[in-house]
Amino acid sequence: MKISYNWLKQFIKTDWNSERTSELLTDLGLEVESVEKYQSIKGGLEGIVVGHVLTCVQHPNADKLKITTVDLGNGDPVQIVCGASNVAAGQKVPVATIGTKLYDKGGNSFEIKKGKIRGEESHGMICAEDEIGLGDSHEGIMVLDAELKPGTPAAEVFNIENDEVFEIGLTPNRADAMSHWGVARDLRAGMLQQDVHVELITPSVSSYKVEKRTLKIDVNVEDNKLVPRYCGVTISDINVGPSPSWLQNRLKAIGLTPKNNVVDVTNYVLHELGQPLHAFDASKIHGKVIVKNAEEGQKFVTLDDTERTLSKEDIMICDEKGSLCIAGVMGGKNSGVTERTTSIFLESAYFNPVSIRKTAKRHGINSDASFRFERGIDPTIAEYALKRAAILIREVAGGEITSDIVDVYPKKAEDHAVLLNLENVKKLIGQEIPDEEIKNILVSLDIKVNSISKVGLGLTVPAYRVDVTREIDVIEEILRVYGYNNIEFTQKLKATTSHSARSEDYKVQNIIANLLVGNGFNEMMANSLTTPSYVQLSESIHEKNNVLMLNPLSTDLSAMRQSMLFSALEAVSFNINRRNSDLRLFEFGKTYHKQLAGHEEKMHLTLTMTGNRKAESWTSPQAPSDFFLFKGYVLTILERLGIKNITTSALKTDVYSEGLVYEAGASTLVEFGTVKKSVLKHFDIKQEVFFADFKWGAILKHLTNHLKFVEIPKYPEVRRDLALLVDENVAFAKILDLAVKTEKGLLKEVDLFDVYQGKNLPAGKKSYAVSFILQDNTKTLTDSQIDKVMSKLTQTFETELGASLR
Numbered sequence: 001m002k003i004s005y006n007w008l009k010q011f012i013k014t015d016w017n018s019e020r021t022s023e024l025l026t027d028l029g030l031e032v033e034s035v036e037k038y039q040s041i042k043g044g045l046e047g048i049v050v051g052h053v054l055t056c057v058q059h060p061n062a063d064k065l066k067i068t069t070v071d072l073g074n075g076d077p078v079q080i081v082c083g084a085s086n087v088a089a090g091q092k093v094p095v096a097t098i099g100t101k102l103y104d105k106g107g108n109s110f111e112i113k114k115g116k117i118r119g120e121e122s123h124g125m126i127c128a129e130d131e132i133g134l135g136d137s138h139e140g141i142m143v144l145d146a147e148l149k150p151g152t153p154a155a156e157v158f159n160i161e162n163d164e165v166f167e168i169g170l171t172p173n174r175a176d177a178m179s180h181w182g183v184a185r186d187l188r189a190g191m192l193q194q195d196v197h198v199e200l201i202t203p204s205v206s207s208y209k210v211e212k213r214t215l216k217i218d219v220n221v222e223d224n225k226l227v228p229r230y231c232g233v234t235i236s237d238i239n240v241g242p243s244p245s246w247l248q249n250r251l252k253a254i255g256l257t258p259k260n261n262v263v264d265v266t267n268y269v270l271h272e273l274g275q276p277l278h279a280f281d282a283s284k285i286h287g288k289v290i291v292k293n294a295e296e297g298q299k300f301v302t303l304d305d306t307e308r309t310l311s312k313e314d315i316m317i318c319d320e321k322g323s324l325c326i327a328g329v330m331g332g333k334n335s336g337v338t339e340r341t342t343s344i345f346l347e348s349a350y351f352n353p354v355s356i357r358k359t360a361k362r363h364g365i366n367s368d369a370s371f372r373f374e375r376g377i378d379p380t381i382a383e384y385a386l387k388r389a390a391i392l393i394r395e396v397a398g399g400e401i402t403s404d405i406v407d408v409y410p411k412k413a414e415d416h417a418v419l420l421n422l423e424n425v426k427k428l429i430g431q432e433i434p435d436e437e438i439k440n441i442l443v444s445l446d447i448k449v450n451s452i453s454k455v456g457l458g459l460t461v462p463a464y465r466v467d468v469t470r471e472i473d474v475i476e477e478i479l480r481v482y483g484y485n486n487i488e489f490t491q492k493l494k495a496t497t498s499h500s501a502r503s504e505d506y507k508v509q510n511i512i513a514n515l516l517v518g519n520g521f522n523e524m525m526a527n528s529l530t531t532p533s534y535v536q537l538s539e540s541i542h543e544k545n546n547v548l549m550l551n552p553l554s555t556d557l558s559a560m561r562q563s564m565l566f567s568a569l570e571a572v573s574f575n576i577n578r579r580n581s582d583l584r585l586f587e588f589g590k591t592y593h594k595q596l597a598g599h600e601e602k603m604h605l606t607l608t609m610t611g612n613r614k615a616e617s618w619t620s621p622q623a624p625s626d627f628f629l630f631k632g633y634v635l636t637i638l639e640r641l642g643i644k645n646i647t648t649s650a651l652k653t654d655v656y657s658e659g660l661v662y663e664a665g666a667s668t669l670v671e672f673g674t675v676k677k678s679v680l681k682h683f684d685i686k687q688e689v690f691f692a693d694f695k696w697g698a699i700l701k702h703l704t705n706h707l708k709f710v711e712i713p714k715y716p717e718v719r720r721d722l723a724l725l726v727d728e729n730v731a732f733a734k735i736l737d738l739a740v741k742t743e744k745g746l747l748k749e750v751d752l753f754d755v756y757q758g759k760n761l762p763a764g765k766k767s768y769a770v771s772f773i774l775q776d777n778t779k780t781l782t783d784s785q786i787d788k789v790m791s792k793l794t795q796t797f798e799t800e801l802g803a804s805l806r
Contacts, residue, residue: 002254003183004038005164007272011184012198014191018164024190029480030177031169038253040161040245041133042107047100048132048154049073050144051124056089061118068126070095073151081122086140092148093141094132096125102132134158163253173467175375179274189444189481203272205387211400212236217345218288219406226315227291227327229350230408231382233390234282236343238262238399247396261396262337262344265389267368274377275348275385276369278317280324282343284335287320289345291327298323302330302365314359315351328356328373329365343402346393348386350379350413358551378464379413415448416461416469423455428475431487441481447474503703508641509588512605515640519633521584521607526567528590532559534566537679538655547592547599560592565655565675565691566683568608573683581687582611588696603696607633607672610689627658627674630690634672637694638662643669643702648733655679656691667698717748717775720790722797723806724768728757730801735770742796743789746781749773767806 005018022032052071059065064083071077072095096102100112112125129135129142148157176182188200215234221227243264251258251267258264266277294310300323301307315327324335328351337344357374360366383405390401426432439449451458461468468477513523535543541562552558561567568585575583585608593600609630613623643664651659651673659673672692680689732752739750754769761767774781774789797803
């Protein structure tokens with residue numbers, strides 16, 4: 001939100017500089033993120049002075065140029081070559097002196113330098129109005145008032161406005177501060193706390209009067225809950241045209257483009273008082289104004305020339321023939337003010353904030369009006385703001401007020417009653433604030449103290465403070481005005497240590513995160529909100545289990561995710577589209593499910609890998625990541641967590657082309673595999689992607705804090721290899737399981753180091769090259785012991801698997 005300091009000073013007379021003011025506003029909770037300079041004319045006409053043309057003669061080498069001698073007020077006339085046809089001796093003209101920076105229409109600067117034009121020296125430039133930003137004409141140089149003194153800065157002649165603009169990061173709860181008046185209220189309270197007594201100057205509406213009653217437009221509000229207050233008045237015989245410079249400068253300073261004097265006034269009052277207004281061309285209103293809900297599917301063209309499909313929840317401003325405006329959001333194309341408008345119906349209303357927010361989000365519109373309505377404006381100033389705007393419109397566009405104010409306000413907004421316990425103030429703030437100072441702070445915030453007792457205060461909070469309804473809210477208000485920086489703290493730091501188990505969730509997550517980062521993975525954090533249509537990509541998740549948002553930001557973010565796979569694929573697609581195709585990602589996150597018994601959350605750890613194993617280098621050829629590399633990372637995590645005695649089975653699901661499941665007892669620990677191409681196609685991914693989903697709850701259940709230490713063996717280990725010919729459906733896990741069961745004493749490790757399937761092998765067979773590590777912790781193994789173990793293993797494989805040695 002932009003706040004003009006010059007505008008702010010219309011409410012509070014202060015000589016503070018912008019830096020001091022921004023510091024106080026930030027302390028009050030209105031954080032000033034930046035302060036920018038504003039000049040009504042870029043450059044501020046710096047370096048441009050009034051010159052007196054003493055002589056003007058024809059240039060000897062150019063028919064369209066003239067040589068002038070100009071007095072710049074310093075007693076030393078200069079020669080300037082000028083190409084304007086209307087330059088003449090005796091004129092007072094604006095002169096850009098040497099070193100002056102001028103700006104073109106695109107805002108680009110160029111410097112005036114001493115030079116020669118067709119052989120004649122030129123020491124400056126006599127300017128046209130478009131060259132210094134005072135207009136669009138380039139027909140000739142500007143001729144100034146003959147009474148002006150040479151050397152007078154042009155900035156003094158043309159009354160250039162210099163301003164400073166605060167960019168305030170307004171939090172959503174501070175609806176009361178969405179205007180210059182609202183910021184001024186807070187600033188006054190903060191200055192009073194520093195013993196700087198200032199008056200809050202409220203714009204007067206005492207000059208408001210009804211000249212005639214010749215154009216009355218009745219108003220009918222069908223639902224007072226959606227439209228608690230609606231005011232309107234007509235103004236006739238206006239002249240629509242450009243706004244005066246003071247009004248244009250106010251709007252330009254805060255980043256608004258002036259439209260015409262009527263629309264500019266509505267925008268001015270919106271940013272002045274925080275009350276959105278809308279002006280309708282009265283000649284385009286047929287009969288009375290009707291405020292009602294739209295018909296489902298109704299078409300409506302808004303001011304931005306966009307046809308929108310309305311919902312029955314949208315509030316519309318209509319007449320007896322059709323719709324005029326989407327209430328509180330955007331006006332209609334065919335009912336707005338144009339240059340041909342001579343009479344207007346001026347609207348000032350209070351709409352239900354929730355309804356306006358839903359409408360604005362539904363149509364993707366974020367207007368200044370909807371920004372305020374959806375946060376909750378002050379319902380009590382609708383009539384006051386209407387009078388303020390009507391007075392200004394008469395001032396800048398002429399005309400007469402031609403009706404009484406229509407004010408549909410069946411149930412007046414009430415102030416909030418709050419009881420404040422002074423002991424609670426001390427407990428929550430941690431420091432005792434004198435009772436009298438608390439009262440002064442409350443009064444400075446327009447909070448009335450109705451009753452005083454030993455226990456506390458009975459308060460009335462104004463209706464415009466929609467965020468202050470409880471005792472804790474009042475205490476927060478006291479603290480921010482008193483000043484967070486004024487709260488004392490001791491030099492001692494008191495802390496307690498807690499003894500927690502190593503298997504606490506966050507500790508385990510940190511251990512695994514460090515492990516994965518060390519292996520080249522990057523942590524990602526995906527949005528838990530996603531599109532509900534993802535359920536169509538897998539039969540394992542169902543639409544009935546979607547947790548849907550009641551008020552979604554968009555249809556793409558309207559459901560809580562049931563699977564973390566699709567969030568990961570969105571990240572992969574996003575990176576690949578930006579030429580980052582070698583990815584290793586992990587995420588700790590939750591999935592959300594709607595069940596008959598209620599809603600359910602499940603914690604997961606996911607791994608995603610795609611692309612090449614390592615970055616491209618001349619020292620080693622590129623090699624793509626594969627399933628077995630990915631499987632190694634999955635096993636590394638389980639080994640790091642000390643989870644053993646896992647069983648392996650093939651994964652059968654519609655999102656993986658191949659995969660495995662690791663289980664411990666009846667619990668599934670992790671499912672992983674290669675994502676199907678049909679799923680990848682939905683995300684426009686054309687390379688192989690591997691994905692693992694760790695069921696984090698099951699992982700935590702199978703952790704153990706028991707550590708076992710063994711002495712390093714003194715005796716050597718022995719390796720023996722077997723080349724086993726087995727059926728192609730035999731997995732290595734089966735060989736491992738049989739080997740461990742057959743020899744529990746001496747067998748330490750079993751590894752698969754080669755797989756062959758193809759030429760010279762019988763059909764339906766494959767060859768496994770398996771290594772076996774044997775070791776006795778008490779003595780050196782003999783050949784006979786080794787041969788006995790290997791013979792026993794071979795016999796087991798032949799019997800159980802039908803294997804044979806190659």
